Amino acid sequence: MFVPLGGVGEIGMNLYLYGFGRGGDYTWLIVDMGVTFGGEYEPGIDVILPDIRFLEEERHNIAGLLLTHAHEDHFGAVPDLWPLLGHVPIYATPFTAEMLRSKLAEMSIDAEDLPLEVVPMGGSRSIGPFDVELIAMSHSIPEPSAVAITTPLGTVLHTGDWKLDEQPLTSAPTDETRLREIGREGVAALICDSTNAIRDGISPSEAEVAVNLERLIGQAPNCVAVTTFASNVARLGSVAKAAQAAGRELVVVGRAMYRVIEAAQATGYLDPELYFHQETAFAQLPPHKVVALCTGSQGETRAAMARIASGEHPHVSLKDGDWVIFSSRTIPGNEKAVARVQNALSDNKVEILTDQDALVHVSGHPRRGELEQLYGWLKPDVAVPMHGEGRHLEAHAELAEDLGVKQVIRARNGTMVRLLPQPAEIIDEVPVGRLYRDGTILTSADEGQVRERRKLSFAGVVAVSLTLTTKGELVIDPEVSVIGLPEQDNRGIPFWEIARDAAIGTVESIPRPRRKDPALVTEAVRRAVRAAINQAWGKKPVCTVLTTVL
Ligand SMILES: [Zn+2]
Ligand SMILES: [Zn+2]
Numbered sequence: 001m002f003v004p005l006g007g008v009g010e011i012g013m014n015l016y017l018y019g020f021g022r023g024g025d026y027t028w029l030i031v032d033m034g035v036t037f038g039g040e041y042e043p044g045i046d047v048i049l050p051d052i053r054f055l056e057e058e059r060h061n062i063a064g065l066l067l068t069h070a071h072e073d074h075f076g077a078v079p080d081l082w083p084l085l086g087h088v089p090i091y092a093t094p095f096t097a098e099m100l101r102s103k104l105a106e107m108s109i110d111a112e113d114l115p116l117e118v119v120p121m122g123g124s125r126s127i128g129p130f131d132v133e134l135i136a137m138s139h140s141i142p143e144p145s146a147v148a149i150t151t152p153l154g155t156v157l158h159t160g161d162w163k164l165d166e167q168p169l170t171s172a173p174t175d176e177t178r179l180r181e182i183g184r185e186g187v188a189a190l191i192c193d194s195t196n197a198i199r200d201g202i203s204p205s206e207a208e209v210a211v212n213l214e215r216l217i218g219q220a221p222n223c224v225a226v227t228t229f230a231s232n233v234a235r236l237g238s239v240a241k242a243a244q245a246a247g248r249e250l251v252v253v254g255r256a257m258y259r260v261i262e263a264a265q266a267t268g269y270l271d272p273e274l275y276f277h278q279e280t281a282f283a284q285l286p287p288h289k290v291v292a293l294c295t296g297s298q299g300e301t302r303a304a305m306a307r308i309a310s311g312e313h314p315h316v317s318l319k320d321g322d323w324v325i326f327s328s329r330t331i332p333g334n335e336k337a338v339a340r341v342q343n344a345l346s347d348n349k350v351e352i353l354t355d356q357d358a359l360v361h362v363s364g365h366p367r368r369g370e371l372e373q374l375y376g377w378l379k380p381d382v383a384v385p386m387h388g389e390g391r392h393l394e395a396h397a398e399l400a401e402d403l404g405v406k407q408v409i410r411a412r413n414g415t416m417v418r419l420l421p422q423p424a425e426i427i428d429e430v431p432v433g434r435l436y437r438d439g440t441i442l443t444s445a446d447e448g449q450v451r452e453r454r455k456l457s458f459a460g461v462v463a464v465s466l467t468l469t470t471k472g473e474l475v476i477d478p479e480v481s482v483i484g485l486p487e488q489d490n491r492g493i494p495f496w497e498i499a500r501d502a503a504i505g506t507v508e509s510i511p512r513p514r515r516k517d518p519a520l521v522t523e524a525v526r527r528a529v530r531a532a533i534n535q536a537w538g539k540k541p542v543c544t545v546l547t548t549v550l
Contacts, residue, residue, distance in 0.1 A: 001026055002156070002191060002417040005432050006050030008386050008393065009412045011195060012036025012073045013434075015050045016158065016386070020129045020151045021061075027128045028058055030065040030088070031147060031158055035076035035437075039333045043453045044438065049077040050413075051433035051444065052084065059085050063128025067092040068160030069144040070099035070263075071231060079107050080435075080442055089115040091125060093134065093143040095171075098263040099231075106259065121145070121171060122178070135175050135182070137162035140206075140364030141231045142170040142269045146179075153420040154188040157378060161193055161387065163363065164370045167207035169234035170269050176377065183378040189419040190380035190405075194388030195365035197396035202369040204362045210238035212359050213327065217242040220323045223287035224248070225316075227297040227305045228327040228361075230256035233264045235327055236293065240274055243291035250276040251285070253316050254295025254304035279304075279315045292316055297328035299337030306337075309344035320349040327360045368399060375403045382407045382424040384417060452542070459541040460484020462499050464529055466507070466522070466547045472515025475550055478503040478525075489536035502532035503545075522547045 001019030006012075013036040019026035038045035055062065065088050067075045075092075078100060082088065092100060097118045104111040119125055121143055124133040129152075134145040139161045147158045166173050196203070217224050217239075228235045236257070243250045252258060264270040277285070282292065294316075296303030305324070307313040318324065324345055330338045342352050355361040365387075366374065375383075383405045385396035393410065400408045409424050411417050414432035418425050434445040443449070461483045467475040480496040480503075488494045506528040507521060515521055522545045530543045 002189070002384060002411070002419050003054075003430055004386060004411060004413050004415070005052060005054065005430075006034070006036075006413055007032070007073075008388075009390055010036065011387065011389060011392075013048060013050045013077065014074050014387060015052070015077070016191070017055070018130065018149055018156070018158075020153075026058075026061060028055070028062045029127055029130045029132070029149065030055070030062065032068055032074040032160070033065060033077045033081055034071070034073040036073060038436070041454070042436065042450050043457060045436045045450060047076070047437040048445070049080055049435040049437065049442070051431070051435050052081055054430040054432070056084055059088075062086070062088050063130065064089045064091055066090075066127070066132060066147060067096050067100070068147065068158075069139060069141050070096040071141055071161065074161070075100060075103075079104055079109055080437060087115055089117060089127075091117050091119050091127065091132075093121055093123075093145060094118055095142040095263060095267045095269060098267050099260070102259050102263055122175065135178050136172045138165035138168040138174045138364075139163060140229065140234070142233050142264065142267070144171075144364075148182055151420075155182065155186060156189040156191065156419055157182065157187050157380070159190070159192045159374070161195070161364060163203050163366045164373060165203065165205045167205050169206045169210060169237060179374070180377045187378045187380040188422065189382035189384060189424060190375070190378055191384045191386050192371070192374070192396070193365055194385040194392040194396035196363055196367045197371060197385070197388060197392050197399060199367040200369065201367050203365070203367050204359060206234045206238070206362060208359055209235065209327070209362055210241065213238050213325070214242040214245050216323075216325060216353065216358060216360070217248070217291060218246045220246075221288065221321060223290050223292065223318060223322040224325065225253075225292040225294050225305075225308070225318060225322065226325045226327050227294045229297060230254070230260045230295055233260060233269050236261065236264070237270055237274075239291060239293050239327070240270075240276070246291070248289050248291045249285055250274075251279060251282050251290055251292045251316070252276045253279040253282070253292050253308070253313075256295045256303075257293060282316045287322065296341070297326055297338075298331055298334040299339070299341045301337070306341050309341045309348075311348075318345065318348065318350045321351070323351045323353060325360055326352065326354040329355065329361055329363065371396065371399060372403060375400065375405065380405060381422060382409060382419060384409045384411055384419075384424075386411070455542055456484065459539045461542045461544070462495070462529060462533060464499055464503050464525060464543070464545045466503065466525060466545060468507075468515075468518060468521065468547060468549050470516065470549060472507070472510070472512065472521065474504065474507055485533070485537065485541060491536075493536070495533060495536070498532050498536050499529045502528045518547045518549050
């Protein structure tokens with residue numbers, strides 16, 4: 001059984017369930033538990049997580065949680081969601097485990113008695129009724145793993161995030177030999193990454209990026225800053241090597257970078273001897289002797305690059321003739337934020353280089369040519385595209401059909417797919433949705449506070465306070481507070497006055513016997529105030545009326 005609770009129909013918040021059992025009685029293996037990030041549509045929300053009410057009901061039937069790699073969209077939800085599921089054991093490779101521990105430490109969560117079992121790269125475990133084998137893949141972080149899941153009914157393969165790269169520069173390249181063997185043994189179903197299924201060809205190698213970074217940094221006349229995804233350890237290593245080759249000192253700017261570098265050094269993916277300066281050293285070093293490695297490639301306002309661009313970073317500043325290399329891709333939704341940062345840099349005459357100018361970034365996901373190769377090795381009976389938005393999933397589904405896969409299942413979050421015995425079939429739907437991490441509180445996206453915030457941002461709020469006698473007479477004039485509206489209308493009348501007059505007029509217009517009902521008066525005033533403001537302004541603010549009866 002395969003049930004995605006997140007990650008199918010979106011790129012983010014991956015959470016997949018594999019179930020074994022019969023008659024609605026299943027034991028579950030959870031693969032990944034990720035987050036996605038809020039944008040302008042979710043004001044005040046940084047982190048969005050999959051709704052796991054289905055899993056909470058099934059909490060006594062969960063065999064374990066397996067993490068394929070340490071990207072936020074695959075493991076970022078563990079601190080919030082894992083505690084809701086009882087003491088479910090977690091399985092992860094050494095680097096992923098190290099990143100998880102450091103994430104929990106950062107969030108001040110005690111990881112001491114975490115039931116975390118470290119599985120070596122390529123290792124196997126029996127987790128409940130599932131025989132699980134990890135297979136090394138290439139991606140943009142160390143230790144990405146595909147998972148072969150075997151039950152008495154057969155084997156299914158879950159790719160996680162992957163690409164083919166013979167020189168990924170971190171952990172081992174995709175284990176083609178083992179994948180071919182598993183293919184020969186028989187793969188009933190392939191659940192596979194769709195992110196780049198609309199792109200033809202084969203992704204370039206991380207090694208080519210390293211060559212280009214070294215060339216560019218060697219040519220730079222002044223200070224060079226490089227911004228990239230902190231988790232891309234191979235890239236961090238390439239920048240460090242390029243700096244060394246150019247006789248420059250490496251300065252690391254941004255907390256997330258330090259966290260990853262420490263985890264990578266602890267697990268052997270970065271040379272423990274690699275020397276880098278803290279950001280406080282930046283001002284003491286001559287600019288032409290520095291490479292600053294910075295967080296914030298997505299324009300995140302609180303990250304290093306945005307603060308440097310706006311001149312607000314306490315230790316690092318760039319000026320005329322310095323270079324910034326965006327060794328990254330702008331994730332859809334972040335375009336405006338990235339443009340803001342780049343414009344600010346450009347205003348300061350800083351030279352900007354992106355992947356449009358040179359091969360300074362490669363994706364960690366398979367293009368069509370790579371998908372074709374994997375399907376050739378595994379020859380699955382059934383394909384289920386995952387990890388993609390609608391058009392990526394559909395392009396992947398059509399490709400799989402063209403490649404002769406017997407059955408392609410078009411799943412979405414919440415569909416329960418029976419993979420075995422075949423034929424595969426969508427047999428049920430389970431509840432899914434989104435949770436918001438709102439401040440320190442986890443709420444359902446359906447609760448509506450974020451929808452209210454969007455409304456407030458569009459038209460502000462008018463609050464009216466009424467004080468009535470038990471007979472429904474106004475004791476004093478209503479008090480009005482107006483937030484987020486223009487001061488006055490086109491006639492020059494202040495909005496608080498319009499609201500107050502509408503409130504008085506409404507109370508007086510209600511027949512006396514009915515005025516004794518405060519709920520009726522409150523609602524009538526609310527509607528009238530909203531209508532009066534709309535007439536004067538052409539927009540309807542949020543209106544609230546608080547009534548006191550003396
Ligand atoms: Zn990933
Ligand atoms: Zn991913």
